[in-house]
Amino acid sequence: MAETTYREAVRAAIDDAMSADERVFLMGEDVGHYGGCYAVSMGLLEKFGEQRIIDTPLSESTFTGAGIGAALNGMRPIVEIMTVNFSLLALDQIMNNAATLLHMSGGQFNVPLVIRMATGGGKQLGAQHSHSLEGWFAHIPGLKILTPATVQDAYDMVGLALQDPDPVLIFENALLYNAKGELDLDAIPLEIGKAKVEKEGKDVTILTYGISVFKALEAAESLAKEGIDAEVIDLRSLRPLDDETIMASIAKTHKVVIVDEGWKSGSLSAEIMARINEQAFYELDAPMSRVCTAEVPLPYAKHLEDAALPQADKIVEAAIKTVGVS
Known part of the structure; x- marks a missing residue:
């Protein structure tokens, strides 16, 4: 390694x-x-x-x-x-x-x-x-x-x-x-269609992928200081999605925040919410939340670009709101 x-x-x-x-x-x-x-x-x-x-x-x-x-x-x-x-x-x-x-x-x-x-x-x-x-x-x-x-x-x-x-x-x-x-060149690869639990937790599930995994882990550190134990899952594969891992986590935490760098309307996050609604609705103790890119063409100016994209502080805010609803 x-x-x-x-x-x-x-x-x-x-x-x-x-x-x-x-x-x-x-x-x-x-x-x-x-x-x-x-x-x-x-x-x-x-x-x-x-x-x-x-x-x-x-x-x-x-x-x-x-x-x-x-x-x-x-x-x-x-x-x-x-x-x-x-x-x-x-x-x-x-x-x-x-x-x-x-x-x-x-x-x-x-x-x-x-x-x-x-x-x-x-x-x-x-x-x-x-x-x-x-x-x-x-x-x-x-x-x-x-x-x-x-x-x-x-x-x-x-x-x-x-x-x-x-x-x-x-x-x-x-x-x-x-x-x-x-x-690790000798590691056995995790197969296509399998998500990975990057951090275990019991209070809220954060589902995401790509660079947002690291923003979610940063958010989880901040949430821990607030007494909130977040579980962070890297979806890894968007098609096929790993419904089994997603639903198992929700059965444990009963609350979910989805972080998706796509736009909210008609998004992957909307698809995940629909699947949770179909498969694990009665496990939820609070409405689902999501953090997505603002519904605009991505700005060039740095401060506007940062404001448009999902960030760790936005994930923290969504998680606190979700946990506080129950």
Whole structure:
């Protein structure tokens, strides 16, 4: 086990996968000579060459479609889309082709495609580079949606996605690339569809994913000073969701706060609330609360951007209100 950065963990996972399986290749904008927009693929071109580290034109629909075609023909492509906002330019390929071909072919054709992209705000990149749309993609049957928060998951989820016979989208929060953590290359990965209890507690459940996991843990420390013992759960996988872990936690704490960097209307948080309502309503001792991004295009100004995004103090406020209601 060694300390490394989130960025280096993703790079190591791609490197290891390409070394182990010649069918694996990486394609996307600036992934080769430039080393990736977020420097994730730095050095891989020199090691694997232009046949396997492929710089693409600035056309997300085109190179995502090429990835789908390669996957249908037995390859194991990793497609990097620079930012989640640009994934909308490839939405037709992702939704109408990658997600549907297995079903439209009567189970004859799997699409073992991995798509990685940066998500989230907080870097003052403006409204066209800062949104969190992973909840949108979690709406689509036929896809699996992963949101690694930790260095370990940043490494493990690349391998898990490549082993899956169906399309997997990995959303990497851009603010996490410099984050450091422990990486155990011998650890058994926690499978797709399983949440992880990052901190156990008895008074309120905080459900979240991605960078908000660390904001929730910070909030939990503040709540402890108020005598509130919060349980923090990293969802890890947004589709499929781990209903079992969610409902088990609520059966213990009887109160819940959901933290979602997406917008509140029609959000992943709304879906989770609906599932809790359907499966664990009588376990609740208080109305559910949620902390989401403000219903605006993400501002550029730092103070406005911070105000728009979920933050630890907002989570603390929501948890205190939720616990105090009962």
